[in-house]
Amino acid sequence: KKTFKFTVLAGDGIGPEVMDQALRVLECACKGEDFELSYSRHDVGGAAIDSQGEALPKSTVDACSQADAILFGSVGGPKWENLPPAKQPERAALLPLRKIFKLFANIRPGLLYPQLTDASPLKKERIPNGIDIVCIRELTGGIYFGEKKTYKTEDGEDAACDTMSYKVSEIERIAEVAAQTAMSRGKKIYSIDKANVLQTSVLWRKTITAFMEKNYPEIELKHLYVDNAAMQLARDPNQFDVLVTENMFGDILSDEMAVICGSLGMLCSASLGDGSNSLGLKFGLYEPAGGTAPDIAGKGIANPCAQILSAAMMMRYSFGRDDIAKKIEAAVRKAVCDGVRTGDIAFGNAAVSTKEMADAIIERL
Amino acid sequence: KKTFKFTVLAGDGIGPEVMDQALRVLECACKGEDFELSYSRHDVGGAAIDSQGEALPKSTVDACSQADAILFGSVGGPKWENLPPAKQPERAALLPLRKIFKLFANIRPGLLYPQLTDASPLKKERIPNGIDIVCIRELTGGIYFGEKKTYKTEDGEDAACDTMSYKVSEIERIAEVAAQTAMSRGKKIYSIDKANVLQTSVLWRKTITAFMEKNYPEIELKHLYVDNAAMQLARDPNQFDVLVTENMFGDILSDEMAVICGSLGMLCSASLGDGSNSLGLKFGLYEPAGGTAPDIAGKGIANPCAQILSAAMMMRYSFGRDDIAKKIEAAVRKAVCDGVRTGDIAFGNAAVSTKEMADAIIERL
């Protein structure tokens, strides 16, 4: 029997409680299959700062190195908010994980079921059929990882700088991820840049254009400036199908997209490396788009769907079982559309607990 | 009699038609005052490319140098869309103007009258009283004007880089503009950065914090990461009062804010330098937030309010006549709230022409 091996980094706040339910759902979804799930839990984030003095302990990294994927919860919370920004759990855990495991492609579905349009801040008539788009963000390049420094100007003033850089191969590999995503959907890509101002964006635009013409001539590729994209997302999100953009723009736009999709409790993400896990598939880190929700942590009422859907993405990309991913996604959708809802999407109606939500999903697998 | 001298750069598309009406309103608003308006018209943008081969001819710059302010329309359009991004009218006119005239502070009110909430993409219950916030964007620093280059990597790959840099004095002067704006409003500032990733943001946060503590202890200052700000703006814009941020973040967030405020036809902006015009006040460039709207250009149906409100801002900041600015703003508000509306804000009801809209505003001055 094959083994699908992953680490579980549940983290802080609601992380552990939604993770428990995601694991239950995952195990049920995989019962009777020709493989085994094997996972181990490790500290990360605030919990790891408290127990081991750092947000990403070496033991956690080592465990991840031996696995084929990481199922991540969420990290951070008020307890660690007064740490300097660069030491805060989210940053201090996620950026090194992305770099160490070369997770260059972040895939975030912006999916809002038509039954949940009330959850979106947008007027219903703007999104009569919900929202269904995908944002692909470059995750290991750009200004996040470029040279940074503080210095004195000639006049002796304090100053600082950050460098944004991209090379062709970095752009091509994220273009490939965008293209594959587009081929499985509407074959339409919007590439977002700021080519009227940035030299990296000029290279970005030129490289993606040439890449698509050569490899995916059937895909319709359009370009949009990032400021315009921020407008269009809030005006009419469904004019997009697949969006692809560089690291920093993707940080901003994918969060804007998330809020427009209503409930963070429903949104998952995948951060993928190349095809080098022990199955020859993509190593990846899978996590909900939302945070640790300290206000409801420990109450057993958080929405586990984002975590469950993240586990589904893991089955798809790191373990090659699109069928199981689809089965889980369908069960989540069915449960929610049957009206089983945690408080964040109940709109004042009776809400179920985290565990009851998972129960309802398991029933529908 | 004093003379208030400005150049009129109407530009392309609807630019000239809304400009004509803005000038009419401005003249009526200033009739009988103890100063004279003196202005001259100059080519800019696509029109200037066509007539003189460049988006910002030297003659235009020279005229602006002799004036105390610039009233700007909008530039660009399909005719010039196939020019390389860096040569497109908007970019090729605006960036040099900002640099030449040291227009380091961009002020964009995000104002949506309660009567116009239908125009916003946001649900009415999110903005029951409309929207009233202000975005202050640093405009001559950061990655826009840092070193840019293309180069070959060690492996011979094409690559590009852009540099984002800030020094203390650049941050302090925009902090001062934000503080003054906040003092005239709710005394609350959100500073937006990415201090968990960028060194420039660390300096930004530190400098603004120290500046406010020292000079404006009565202002409540909070900090937000840019990705979170992009979420919060779309979720609940009125939690903000004054936002202040660096150039690129401001480009993105101010456009997101604009779309959330419903109609671009209602939004104005000011780009201010220091107090060095011939009146000892701030030299500034005043322009609508929207574009040239090629689809309706020449039809006489565009909304002139943004241009009119831009002229009001000019009276306030470059000519020191807050009273006249307020008079114009009140007249625009009254006309719109009395139901006089151009097509963009008529919601299917009878719409007036550009000129009729201006007439209605003049009647209410």
Ligand SMILES: CC(C)[C@H](C(=O)O)[C@@H](O)C(=O)O
């Ligand atoms: C924590 C932070 C560094 C991170 C980012 O900006 O990439 C987060 O906002 C995200 O989007 O995953």
Ligand SMILES: CC(C)[C@H](C(=O)O)[C@@H](O)C(=O)O
């Ligand atoms: C035209 C472009 C360079 C400009 C900018 O990005 O600053 C525009 O988008 C704006 O916001 O005024």
